[in-house]
Amino acid sequence: xxxSFTEENYLKIIHNLSGREDLEVSTNALAESTATRxxxxxxxxxxxxxxxxxxxxxxxxxxxxEQGQKVALxxxxxxxxxxVFLVEKLGFGWDEVHDIAEELEHIPSDRxxxxxxxxxxxxxxxxxGDPIPDAKGNMPVPDYMKLSDIAMGNxxxxxxxxxxxxxxxxxxxxxxxxxxxxxxIKEVNEFDKSALIQINNQRTLFISQEVSKNVLVQRx
Amino acid sequence: xxxSFTEENYLKIIHNLSGREDLEVSTNALAESTATRxxxxxxxxxxxxxxxxxxxxxxxxxxxxEQGQKVALxxxxxxxxxxVFLVEKLGFGWDEVHDIAEELEHIPSDRxxxxxxxxxxxxxxxxxGDPIPDAKGNMPVPDYMKLSDIAMGNxxxxxxxxxxxxxxxxxxxxxxxxxxxxxxIKEVNEFDKSALIQINNQRTLFISQEVSKNVLVQRx
DNA sequence: AAAAAAATTTAGGCTAGTCTAAAAATGTAT
DNA sequence: ATACATTTTTAGACTAGCCTAAATTTTTTT
Ligand SMILES: [Mn+2]
Ligand SMILES: [Mn+2]
Ligand SMILES: [Mn+2]
Ligand SMILES: [Mn+2]
Numbered sequence: 001x002x003x004s005f006t007e008e009n010y011l012k013i014i015h016n017l018s019g020r021e022d023l024e025v026s027t028n029a030l031a032e033s034t035a036t037r038x039x040x041x042x043x044x045x046x047x048x049x050x051x052x053x054x055x056x057x058x059x060x061x062x063x064x065x066e067q068g069q070k071v072a073l074x075x076x077x078x079x080x081x082x083x084v085f086l087v088e089k090l091g092f093g094w095d096e097v098h099d100i101a102e103e104l105e106h107i108p109s110d111r112x113x114x115x116x117x118x119x120x121x122x123x124x125x126x127x128x129g130d131p132i133p134d135a136k137g138n139m140p141v142p143d144y145m146k147l148s149d150i151a152m153g154n155x156x157x158x159x160x161x162x163x164x165x166x167x168x169x170x171x172x173x174x175x176x177x178x179x180x181x182x183x184x185i186k187e188v189n190e191f192d193k194s195a196l197i198q199i200n201n202q203r204t205l206f207i208s209q210e211v212s213k214n215v216l217v218q219r220x
Numbered sequence: 221x222x223x224s225f226t227e228e229n230y231l232k233i234i235h236n237l238s239g240r241e242d243l244e245v246s247t248n249a250l251a252e253s254t255a256t257r258x259x260x261x262x263x264x265x266x267x268x269x270x271x272x273x274x275x276x277x278x279x280x281x282x283x284x285x286e287q288g289q290k291v292a293l294x295x296x297x298x299x300x301x302x303x304v305f306l307v308e309k310l311g312f313g314w315d316e317v318h319d320i321a322e323e324l325e326h327i328p329s330d331r332x333x334x335x336x337x338x339x340x341x342x343x344x345x346x347x348x349g350d351p352i353p354d355a356k357g358n359m360p361v362p363d364y365m366k367l368s369d370i371a372m373g374n375x376x377x378x379x380x381x382x383x384x385x386x387x388x389x390x391x392x393x394x395x396x397x398x399x400x401x402x403x404x405i406k407e408v409n410e411f412d413k414s415a416l417i418q419i420n421n422q423r424t425l426f427i428s429q430e431v432s433k434n435v436l437v438q439r440x
Numbered sequence: 441a442a443a444a445a446a447a448t449t450t451a452g453g454c455t456a457g458t459c460t461a462a463a464a465a466t467g468t469a470t
Numbered sequence: 471a472t473a474c475a476t477t478t479t480t481a482g483a484c485t486a487g488c489c490t491a492a493a494t495t496t497t498t499t500t
Contacts, residue, residue, distance in 0.1 A: 006487065027448055040488050042449055047486090059448060059495060090335040100329050107323050115310040226457065247478055260458055262479055267456090279465060279478060 003053075005106045008075045010034065010044055011053060012105075014064055015072035020141055024061030073137040074113075079105035080126035080133075081116050087127040088120065094127040095169035128169075129160025129179050129216065144216035147183065148193065148209055155184045156217035163214045172215075175205055183217060223273075225326045228295045230254065230264055231273060232325075234284055235292035240361055244281030293357040294333075299325035300346035300353075301336050307347040308340065314347040315389035348389075349380025349399050349436065364436035367403065368413065368429055375404045376437035383434045392435075395425055403437060 003011070013033045017025045027045070031038045049056035053068035064072060082104040086097040114135060117123075124140075125131055133139035144159050158181045161169070172178070176199050186204060187196040193209035223231070233253045237245045247265070251258045269276035273288035284292060302324040306317040334355060337343075344360075345351055353359035364379050378401045381389070392398070396419050406424060407416040413429035 004486080028446095036487085037489065038448065039450080039490080043487075086332075090332070090339055092331075092335065096331075100327070100332055103327050104324075107320070109320050111312075111316075112306075112310070112320055115312065119310055224456080248476095256457085257459065258478065259460080259480080263457075 001051075002108070003051075003071060006044070007048060007051075007053070008071065008106055010048060011064065011068055011072040012075045012079075014054065014062060015069065015076065018063060022063060024063055026061050030062075070137050073133040073139060075105050076139075077133040077135075077137075078107070078113055080130055081113065081120060081123070083126045083128070084120050084123045084132075085116060088123075093169075093173070095166045095173065097127065098164045098166075125160075127179075128164055129158075142218075144218055146213055147215040147217050148195075148212035150183075150185050150217060150219065152185050152188050155182060155220040157182055157220060158215060159218050160216035161214055162216060168214065171211070175207065175211075176203065177215065182220070222328070223271075223291060226264070227268060227271075227273070228291065228326055230268060231284065231288050231292040232295045232299075234274065234282060235289070235296065238283060242283060244283055246281050250282075290357050293353040293359060295325050296359075297353040297355075297357075298327070298333055300350055301333065301340060301343070303346045303348070304340050304343045304352075305336060308343075313389075313393070315386045315393065317347065318384050318386075347399075348384055349378075362438075364438055366433055367435040367437050368415075368432035370403075370405050370437060370439065372405050372408050375402060375440040377402055377440060378435060379438050380436035381434055382436060388431075388434065391431070395427065395431075396423065397431075397435065402440070 010030070013030060014025050017023075017029050017033060027038050027041045030041045030045075034041065045054065045056050045062055048054045048068070049062075052065055053071060054062045054064055056062045079101045082101040083094075083097045086092040086100060087094055092100075117135070123132060131140045131142060142159070145156070146162070147156065147158075150156050158177060158179055160179070161172070163169075177183075182200050184198040184201070185195055186198055189195070193212070194206060195209075195212055196204060196206055198204045230250070233250060234245050237243075237249050237253060247258050247261050250261045250265075254261065265274065265276050265282055268274045268288070269282075272285055273291060274282045274284055276282045299321045302321040303314075303317045306312040306320060307314055312320075337355070343352060351360045351362060362379065365376070366382070367376065367378075370376050378397060378399055380399070381392070383389075397403075402420050404418045404421070405415055406418055409415070413432070414426060415429075415432055416424055416426055418424045
């Protein structure tokens with residue numbers, strides 16, 4: 001049978017919290033991410049377990065089943081394809097599309113997703129640098145580093161972000177930090193890990209660790 | 221406050237059943253169109269009336285208020301714009317888009333609708349020939365005739381359809397009846413009102429009254 | 441190993457939207 | 471005008487998804 005809007009959101013969030021290592025996800029973590037209370041999460045976990053979408057033993061945390069993984073990846077695929085559509089075709093900024101995609105990701109037609117994918121020329125990454133699962137649910141797992149983990153004197157390419165909130169993305173825009181830009185670490189301050197960086201061999205800029213911890217890069 | 225998915229569907233259906241003459245809509249008619257029972261409709265009508273979206277007095281039928289009309293037209297605008305997108309940009313057939321648009325019409329962002337409208341070059345009509353309300357809620361009311369009301373010997377242009385179901389639209393496709401085609405009534409059979417027509421001065425075709433009652437035309 | 445703290449589940453309850461069955465209002469036909 | 475038929479509303483109940491408060495289990499500290 002069909003999964004509800006709410007069930008899909010739970011599966012997607014379990015997937016995200018579970019990470020590439022497929023860690024167990026706690027009831028409280030889910031309550032926080034879904035903006036509900038732990039008691040409500042427990043109810044939903046029982047339901048998802050009954051449907052065979054998660055492995056769940058009381059007090060033990062949850063993990064997605066094969067089938068739950070498939071559903072989650074499909075929702076993520078739709079979310080990221082719609083984000084590409086909104087940015088590439090409708091001209092939205094990367095800071096404006098998350099909430100809209102949060103709704104569009106639940107539109108159910110498979111034909112729609114596949115035609116949208118073709119219309120967008122089968123994009124590999126969404127506007128935030130996140131990889132887009134293919135129709136079979138395969139998703140490449142690029143292993144980027146956090147900008148905060150790059151040592152002084154090194155260069156790196158900006159490949160993604162860990163935060164998707166509007167204020168953070170707008171802050172990056174104002175700083176001139178966009179996907180693909182080249183960043184050189186000129187100085188790192190010991191006491192607060194703030195850094196002086198140079199972008200595309202041009203202007204230099206101070207950034208806090210708050211920022212550098214949420215920017216994903218590939219070392220050059 | 222925000223209107224729910226369900227409330228929006230009720231308002232849209234009331235609008236459609238109410239027609240250009242703004243007739244009262246009965247509880248039973250709504251039950252049929254929403255595929256629910258009359259008792260459920262009564263509950264919803266009380267709620268919509270409380271929100272000021274409909275005029276409702278017990279046992280008297282309903283009509284939209286100014287405000288309800290606005291909401292309904294916005295939903296219809298979104299529905300029809302998404303249908304244009306699906307056909308023009310994604311290559312769907314006109315017989316495949318109704319159900320998908322039925323979901324997309326409830327995505328709430330105003331910015332999204334206006335950007336979509338611009339992306340599509342501000343279309344005036346949807347793939348079924350229905351007019352698209354503008355951002356202010358103005359909708360032209362073209363007064364087409366039913367093909368069944370055109371007399372023998374006359375010619376007309378096909379401008380729209382009254383049925384939007386997949387089987388009906390596919391039947392039109394197979395018959396070569398598409399929006400914009402020229403139709404000449406060659407013969408009308410007295411006993412069952414079936415007709416012999418000629419399309420674009422080329423092939424001739426027999427159609428039942430079932431079909432001709434659901435095709436909208438403009439007399440030439 | 442017992443006590444305290446934290447996490448989780450259970451119990452009971454709420455709203456939106458639906459249902460069936462019964463009651464009331466309206467409309468129609470003698 | 472009265473009776474019958476139809477339409478609509480009310481009454482009471484159900485599910486999904488959420489809540490608070492209390493009970494239980496697990497984890498951490500002493
Ligand atoms: Mn979502
Ligand atoms: Mn994204
Ligand atoms: Mn709808
Ligand atoms: Mn249409």
